[in-house]
Amino acid sequence: MADDKTRKGEFWALALERAHLGVWDWNVASGDCYYSPTWLKMLGYAEGELAATADLWLTLTHPDDRERALASGERHIAGLTESIETELRLRHKDGHWVWVLDRGGIVERDAEGRALRLMGVQTDITRRKQAEAALDEVNVRFRLALAASGTGIWHYDIATNKSFWDARSREIFGLVSDTDEVSAGLWHTYLHPDDKEATERAHLPPPGSEAVTASQYRIIRRDGEIRHLESLVRFIACAGGAGQILGTVRDITEDKKRSQELTYAANHDALTGLLNRAAFDRLLADHIATQRRLPLAVFYVDLDYFKALNDFAGHAAGDLALKSIAAGILASLPSSAHAARLGGDEFALLVPNCGQAEAERLAGAVLAAVRDAELGATTRRLAASIGIAFVASSRSPS
Numbered sequence: 580m581a582d583d584k585t586r587k588g589e590f591w592a593l594a595l596e597r598a599h600l601g602v603w604d605w606n607v608a609s610g611d612c613y614y615s616p617t618w619l620k621m622l623g624y625a626e627g628e629l630a631a632t633a634d635l636w637l638t639l640t641h642p643d644d645r646e647r648a649l650a651s652g653e654r655h656i657a658g659l660t661e662s663i664e665t666e667l668r669l670r671h672k673d674g675h676w677v678w679v680l681d682r683g684g685i686v687e688r689d690a691e692g693r694a695l696r697l698m699g700v701q702t703d704i705t706r707r708k709q710a711e712a713a714l715d716e717v718n719v720r721f722r723l724a725l726a727a728s729g730t731g732i733w734h735y736d737i738a739t740n741k742s743f744w745d746a747r748s749r750e751i752f753g754l755v756s757d758t759d760e761v762s763a764g765l766w767h768t769y770l771h772p773d774d775k776e777a778t779e780r781a782h783l784p785p786p787g788s789e790a791v792t793a794s795q796y797r798i799i800r801r802d803g804e805i806r807h808l809e810s811l812v813r814f815i816a817c818a819g820g821a822g823q824i825l826g827t828v829r830d831i832t833e834d835k836k837r838s839q840e841l842t843y844a845a846n847h848d849a850l851t852g853l854l855n856r857a858a859f860d861r862l863l864a865d866h867i868a869t870q871r872r873l874p875l876a877v878f879y880v881d882l883d884y885f886k887a888l889n890d891f892a893g894h895a896a897g898d899l900a901l902k903s904i905a906a907g908i909l910a911s912l913p914s915s916a917h918a919a920r921l922g923g924d925e926f927a928l929l930v931p932n933c934g935q936a937e938a939e940r941l942a943g944a945v946l947a948a949v950r951d952a953e954l955g956a957t958t959r960r961l962a963a964s965i966g967i968a969f970v971a972s973s974r975s976p977s
Contacts, residue, residue, distance in 0.1 A: 685697050736823050
């Protein structure tokens, strides 16, 4: 049976082998340095291939890491640190670089306390560094995507009741602050009164839920400007804690404006601003189908002499006349009415709760608006023909 010394030597050799640890042992006085077989194997070398000099590791160290590695040892020898600990790259036999974590320290001193011997271990951390590099790349792409989309990130720690907004989130809210931490109740003070209740509810996902809640809401910034925001929110579980609420925020005010402009353009005549034919037809069908605000009067207005005006004074004068007529018609109608330009010189009006007497009065006002329309330099006047149809309730009296 092997003696205790042999058994211990085999034990440590096996432990180093299984843990993939390379050992170095530097005798400061003699300058000799021992490198374990596992250290050599880590770099692709067999025993005896490299001279065991004190600066062997330094000759294999990446140029960008040498100064930092030397400084770590010097600080420890000077008594400024309790141990040596640094990360560096060593050149493998085949030419690639191996990342190692170097840890060690003084194990023997002379009578004056000067270092006589240092020992340490180096661990291959290449996979970890590769994973960190990959994660850094993902983070860079993520931050770039956030910056490109104008999205801010925030989170709320439930246990500590603390909120943290990144710089973009603070910018969206118009908050001037140099720190991410903000008071937990600050966000609530920005919410538009009409959106406050629903928005607060959407930002409180139940603990344990993995669902992502999307919401759109308005805020009122301190300068009084109203902005439209979009948020994605979800609960994040934390080991040993109450968890966090993580969210994104994006200013969609300009998107909302563009959407409203497109919707307006799809439903309105570009020249006069009145409803177009398609929008008027939908509105009329809706009123008839739901029998809302009946009796309903529908006016069709056809301008007289408009072609002659275009031929005599030109299309600019015709456009001016159409805009003037549209403005006059709108001014003559009750607020509940709707007006449309069907195309060319044809108009249509929809007036809810309108009987025959009121319809005749409105027809006179419309004719006056046409007659008084601004026509530019010409002294000629326009006239119009008006037809009126009534839609009465089909419901039987109770």
